Amino acid sequence: MxxxxxxxxxxxxxxxxxxxxxxxxxxxxxxxxxxxxxxxxxxxxxxxxxxxxxxxxxxxxxxEVPIQRRMERRRPEKQAIARAAAELVPPGAVVGLTGGTTTTEVARLLVGRGPVTIVTNAVNIAAEVVLHKGVTLVVIGGDARSESYELVGPIAEKTLADYHTDITFLGVDGISATHGCTTHDQLEAATDRAFVRSSGGIVVVADQSKIGKVTFAKICPLRDIQHLITDAGAPGDQLAAIADAGVTVTAV
The missing domain is CATH 1.10.10.10 (Winged helix-like DNA-binding domain superfamily/Winged helix DNA-binding domain)
Structure with a gap:
């Protein structure tokens, strides 16, 4: 290890x-x-x-565990989640990607699926996809967070207000039926909400460690998301409660 x-x-x-x-x-x-x-x-x-x-x-x-320490944690599960997520993206789509280890795995798969526009605030995701043909990359500006490699704050939110994405894959630090989607940082939460407002559909990609967990800053209630993709090890009672709130749940 x-x-x-x-x-x-x-x-x-x-x-x-x-x-x-x-x-x-x-x-x-x-x-x-x-x-x-x-x-x-x-x-x-x-x-x-x-x-x-x-x-x-x-x-x-x-x-909040820094992202560089989370990259290899449950990677097979995250890759399985990413495969299911990528299947939702048709060629030519405009895709929003917030920061996170699972959204990074999604980005790695999208570059091989034909023409796609990726809108992201994560500098590590931008570095992963910028040289790939067939990818139009839009990087949202803002203040850099070393813990998550994300650009956040008023500049990011203002920029996102001028865009529309067909689908956004949202990384979270916690998702529960009672508290919705949460993260550790309030500026990151506000920027994530801007992604939610600018998108035609929100898919949360989160491994089992995030299911039923609640962290400091609220991103959005469950009514603002349409789909949760997680792994088969996620607690069944928590997934059932999230599904009862009207979210499509896929466990891979």
């Missing part, structure tokens, strides 16, 4: 449980206690968690 993947799993685990100990993490990651302690110290030095005697705590806060 790559160090970046270990760090992502540690942060997700401690965020979900509130506190963990070294032995627990060593079993989870199948590594030595010494490796876990080095990982915890690395993450503590970057203020992503707080070290304790024999473990770490997060104080019950749902934290």
């Amino acid at each position: 790559l160090r970046t993947e270990r760090h992502a799993r540690i942060l997700e685990h401690v965020s979900a449980k509130g506190s963990v100990d070294v032995n627990e993490l060593a079993r989870l990651l199948a590594v030595s206690g010494a490796t876990v302690r080095r990982d915890l110290q690395y993450l503590s030095d970057r203020k992503l968690l707080q070290r304790t005697h024999g473990g770490a705590v997060i104080g019950g806060i749902s934290i």
Whole structure:
């Protein structure tokens, strides 16, 4: 397992449980206690968690794991989600893509599906598709967020108000029947809402770790989205509740 993947799993685990100990993490990651302690110290030095005697705590806060640490997490599931998402895009469509690891996988598939226009605020997605023939790329400006590689804020929102996309794939940090779609950052949430307003259809692409989860900033209620694509490991009761709210749910 790559160090970046270990760090992502540690942060997700401690965020979900509130506190963990070294032995627990060593079993989870199948590594030595010494490796876990080095990982915890690395993450503590970057203020992503707080070290304790024999473990770490997060104080019950749902934290944002930087995107570079999430890239390899559940990648097969994200790729399966992306394949289902790409099937929804006809040649010649104008496609909105917000930032995220799963939307990045969608972008990688769209470049091989014939002519398409991609409108995105994610600089990593722009770098992935800019050299591909058949892709017309529109990058939304704004203030850069290093955690998500996204451009956000008033400039992004104003620009999106002048566009219309046929379909937008929305990355979220949480989606639930009670709180709708949420993310960690309020500026990112506002920019995501601008994508929602400018699109003819919203498809949320989210792996099982996002289902039933609620984070800090609300993007939109479930009534603003039409489709959720997730993986087969997502909790069935949460998916049923989302479907009952009128959202088409696909678990791949």
